[in-house]
Amino acid sequence: xxxxxxxxxxxxxxxxxxxxxxxxxxxxxxxxxxxxxxxxxxxxxxxxxxxxxxxxxxxxxxxxxxxxxxxxxxxxxxxxxxxxxxxxxxxxxxxxxxxxxxxxxxxxxxxxxxxxxxxxxxxxxxxxxxxxxxxxxxxxxxxxxxxxxxxxxxxxxxxxxxxxxxxxxxxxxxxxxxxxxxxxxxxxxxxxxxxxxxxxxxxxxxxxxxxxxxxxxxxxxxxxxxxxxxxxxxxxxxxxxxxxxxxxxxxxxxxxxxxxxxxxxxxxxxxxxxxxxxxxxxxxxxxxxxxxxxxxxxxxxxxxxxxxxxxxxxxxxxxxxxxxxxxxxxxxxxxxxxxxxxxxxxxxxxxxxxxxxxxxxxxxxxxxxxxxxxxxxxxxxxxxxxxxxxxxxxxxxxxxxxxxxxxxxx
Amino acid sequence: xxxxxxxxxxxxxxxxxxxxxxxxxxxxxxxxxxxxxxxxxxxxxxxxxxxxxxxxxxxxxxxxxxxxxxxxxxxxxxxxxxxxxxxxxxxxxxxxxxxxxxxxxxxxxxxxxxxxxxxxxxxxxxxxxxxxxxxxxxxxxxxxxxxxxxxxxxxxxxxxxxxxxxxxxxxxxxxxxxxxxxxxxxxxxxxxxxxxxxxxxxxxxxxxxxxxxxxxxxxxxxxxxxxxxxxxxxxxxxxxxxxxxxxxxxxxxxxxxxxxxxxxxxxxxxxxxxxxxxxxxxxxxxxxxxxxxxxxxxxxxxxxxxxxxxxxxxxxxxxxxxxxxxxxxxxxxxxxxxxxxxxxxxxxxxxxxxxxxxxxxxxxxxxxxxxxxxxxxxxxxxxxxxxxxxxxxxxxxxxxxxxxxxxxxx
Numbered sequence: 001x002x003x004x005x006x007x008x009x010x011x012x013x014x015x016x017x018x019x020x021x022x023x024x025x026x027x028x029x030x031x032x033x034x035x036x037x038x039x040x041x042x043x044x045x046x047x048x049x050x051x052x053x054x055x056x057x058x059x060x061x062x063x064x065x066x067x068x069x070x071x072x073x074x075x076x077x078x079x080x081x082x083x084x085x086x087x088x089x090x091x092x093x094x095x096x097x098x099x100x101x102x103x104x105x106x107x108x109x110x111x112x113x114x115x116x117x118x119x120x121x122x123x124x125x126x127x128x129x130x131x132x133x134x135x136x137x138x139x140x141x142x143x144x145x146x147x148x149x150x151x152x153x154x155x156x157x158x159x160x161x162x163x164x165x166x167x168x169x170x171x172x173x174x175x176x177x178x179x180x181x182x183x184x185x186x187x188x189x190x191x192x193x194x195x196x197x198x199x200x201x202x203x204x205x206x207x208x209x210x211x212x213x214x215x216x217x218x219x220x221x222x223x224x225x226x227x228x229x230x231x232x233x234x235x236x237x238x239x240x241x242x243x244x245x246x247x248x249x250x251x252x253x254x255x256x257x258x259x260x261x262x263x264x265x266x267x268x269x270x271x272x273x274x275x276x277x278x279x280x281x282x283x284x285x286x287x288x289x290x291x292x293x294x295x296x297x298x299x300x301x302x303x304x305x306x307x308x309x310x311x312x313x314x315x316x317x318x319x320x321x322x323x324x325x326x327x328x329x330x331x332x333x334x335x336x337x338x339x340x341x342x343x344x345x346x347x348x349x350x351x352x353x354x355x356x357x358x359x360x361x362x363x364x365x366x367x368x369x370x371x372x373x374x375x376x377x378x379x380x381x382x383x384x385x386x387x388x389x390x391x392x393x394x395x396x397x398x399x400x401x402x403x404x405x406x407x408x409x410x
Numbered sequence: 411x412x413x414x415x416x417x418x419x420x421x422x423x424x425x426x427x428x429x430x431x432x433x434x435x436x437x438x439x440x441x442x443x444x445x446x447x448x449x450x451x452x453x454x455x456x457x458x459x460x461x462x463x464x465x466x467x468x469x470x471x472x473x474x475x476x477x478x479x480x481x482x483x484x485x486x487x488x489x490x491x492x493x494x495x496x497x498x499x500x501x502x503x504x505x506x507x508x509x510x511x512x513x514x515x516x517x518x519x520x521x522x523x524x525x526x527x528x529x530x531x532x533x534x535x536x537x538x539x540x541x542x543x544x545x546x547x548x549x550x551x552x553x554x555x556x557x558x559x560x561x562x563x564x565x566x567x568x569x570x571x572x573x574x575x576x577x578x579x580x581x582x583x584x585x586x587x588x589x590x591x592x593x594x595x596x597x598x599x600x601x602x603x604x605x606x607x608x609x610x611x612x613x614x615x616x617x618x619x620x621x622x623x624x625x626x627x628x629x630x631x632x633x634x635x636x637x638x639x640x641x642x643x644x645x646x647x648x649x650x651x652x653x654x655x656x657x658x659x660x661x662x663x664x665x666x667x668x669x670x671x672x673x674x675x676x677x678x679x680x681x682x683x684x685x686x687x688x689x690x691x692x693x694x695x696x697x698x699x700x701x702x703x704x705x706x707x708x709x710x711x712x713x714x715x716x717x718x719x720x721x722x723x724x725x726x727x728x729x730x731x732x733x734x735x736x737x738x739x740x741x742x743x744x745x746x747x748x749x750x751x752x753x754x755x756x757x758x759x760x761x762x763x764x765x766x767x768x769x770x771x772x773x774x775x776x777x778x779x780x781x782x783x784x785x786x787x788x789x790x791x792x793x794x795x796x797x798x799x800x801x802x803x804x805x806x807x808x809x810x811x812x813x814x815x816x817x818x819x820x
Binding site for chain 2: 151152154155163212214216217218219221222225229245246247249251253256257258259261265268269270271279280281282283284286288289290291293295296297298299300301302373374375376377
């Protein structure tokens with residue numbers, strides 16, 4: 001059977017968009033026939049990349065609505081800013097295209113609801129491309145959980161600890177969206193990297209849901225300290241007051257009694273870490289500075305996780321390693337793009353759907369409100385309007401994020 | 411000059427009291443002349459221990475008020491339950507004795523206030539014996555902070571991760587106080603081990619204070635799971651519903667903008683850990699499953715903490731290691747007992763005073779209230795009634811917990 005194909009538009013050719021576009025061009029069935037960026041130099045660069053990789057000339061646009069008006073395009077990918085991508089997603093679905101976009105939190109609950117309602121009305125895919133859901137470690141832990149190796153789940157922790165002082169401090173030069181967000185906002189600005197995999201493990205929107213959220217923020221002194229260390233007082237942000245606290249921690253309480261604790265930690269010295277912790281009645285897993293560790297009930301001591309990972313590796317990753325792992329972020333960028341492309345080309349449900357997307361993104365705006373109220377609990381919306389109670393696991397295709405999907409375990 | 415001495419009473423001869431009594435008998439200047447436990451067998455055992463170690467006969471009591479009525483006794487140590495020790499402390503001060511007691515949280519804010527008011531009125535010492543303040547690692551980190559190596563402090567984490575399922579599950583047999591507390595309560599039941607050192611680093615009650623607290627608890631399934639794994643349905647607690655959540659996390663927000671996150675984690679599989687994390691503008695320290703790690707600004711990677719500890723060791727510990735470290739909990743039990751004895755014998759202020767004691771203990775009852783209100787912020791009392799604003803660091807004696815005290819840095 002011939003590989004089914006479709007025409008895609010690609011919107012947002014920033015540094016990240018650049019590498020995602022290259023990766024996307026290698027996904028089976030993907031034809032990128034139009035690119036777009038609001039900056040003309042970036043839009044032109046996008047067309048050059050497509051030419052370079054495929055040998056074909058494509059149109060470039062600086063207004064995404066012009067791209068969306070093209071009838072030959074079936075679906076789009078957006079790698080734009082945290083503030084623009086849900087607008088673009090809603091426009092895309094209204095124009096009859098599937099859409100997937102880069103990670104980032106929401107600014108308002110209503111933008112989440114709009115994505116949900118538009119996806120429900122149009123039947124189009126609206127998928128946040130949370131690559132960490134497709135990480136080798138995360139998929140293996142997911143499989144181990146589904147096979148019962150952790151027992152009853154009780155508690156998760158995840159984090160985005162990433163020293164971004166330089167990226168934010170040089171944000172004007174590199175046109176990076178983080179700068180304005182760290183200046184204006186105070187909350188869990190980047191929740192999805194560890195929350196995505198955690199939500200999948202907990203069956204959020206499929207038998208479970210988040211009920212409440214609390215967030216607390218430390219003072220924010222790291223960015224100013226960086227400016228003082230790196231620059232002279234005439235530097236443009238030398239005296240800027242950044243609203244974002246250096247350490248923001250967020251609690252989520254689930255309908256089934258589990259807790260999730262997230263940490264956002266980007267403006268102090270911190271080697272990269274997602275601080276992943278899983279606790280169930282039969283085991284505890286913990287990310288660690290050197291090697292990840294695990295301890296099963298009865299063992300009393302940590303042991304290295306690597307041999308356990310190898311013994312329990314998710315079948316998708318086994319197959320992927322045999323075929324040859326693509327580069328972006330250790331290979332997970334390629335998998336999340338494949339998962340979207342497969343669903344979009346064949347008009348099938350995506351493994352990360354609009355309810356997941358809205359739920360994960362909503363953490364940001366809820367967190368800002370809770371921080372402002374001293375960590376007061378805020379209600380978490382049920383974007384499924386009660387469907388979560390009876391929705392079963394998603395089991396279609398090899399990118400289904402289920403260890404027990406038909407593709408592998410018939 | 412002759413070593414000054416004093417007569418002490420020792421109350422509470424549980425398993426823990428047993429080892430603390432032996433340790434206390436080796437502290438310079440300490441004469442234990444009376445022992446007490448509400449169980450007669452334990453009280454007799456206390457007298458036997460004193461006889462064994464010192465060769466002297468001492469009175470034993472089953473009512474602490476009888477011991478407190480003895481005029482020859484200058485001060486007491488109490489190793490009783492979380493619910494009884496503040497009552498005993500208040501009785502002791504009213505009877506004109508200094509008092510120090512084992513760690514544990516408070517059940518009510520008023521018990522904390524009573525300790526504060528009684529200490530203020532009587533001028534007696536009321537000290538929680540938080541041994542972790544005297545741990546080698548903790549004292550060295552404290553010294554590094556005071557010397558500016560972490561820059562401006564922003565965020566701390568600490569925990570009590572200790573798999574106590576067996577101790578709690580067998581609580582009736584071993585007459586252990588944890589059982590009833592885990593059955594009846596839900597909150598941060600054991601906050602002080604990491605909070606004590608953190609509060610000292612942050613200058614709490616001396617230029618800083620805790621303003622608000624939020625706590626969130628997971629469901630509590632670990633103890634029931636343990637009973638199902640270990641026992642048959644006729645076991646006395648097989649069907650008990652334990653109120654305590656398996657993982658309770660607590661946020662403290664400080665007057666100077668710092669945050670503290672505490673984890674209580676005692677009823678699931680978990681190798682022992684206090685999960686100590688310190689973040690400032692110049693460095694991050696993190697406890698880790700294998701070796702503790704640190705990263706200074708500009709380094710970008712974790713490195714092992716051990717060589718840094720050795721290069722920056724607190725002078726009290728250098729001296730202590732030269733003289734020979736005593737056994738209990740790696741030596742810190744001995745140091746906290748010495749710190750108390752030195753203050754009590756000489757009628758001097760103690761390095762952990764009643765304000766510290768009340769503040770650290772109050773976390774427990776505040777946490778229970780916040781958990782019950784879904785993590786709502788609760789106001790943290792100022793037990794100093796505003797004195798914290800101008801109180802300077804405590805700098806007396808070699809157990810002063812200050813790296814810059816006169817004893818060492820003239």
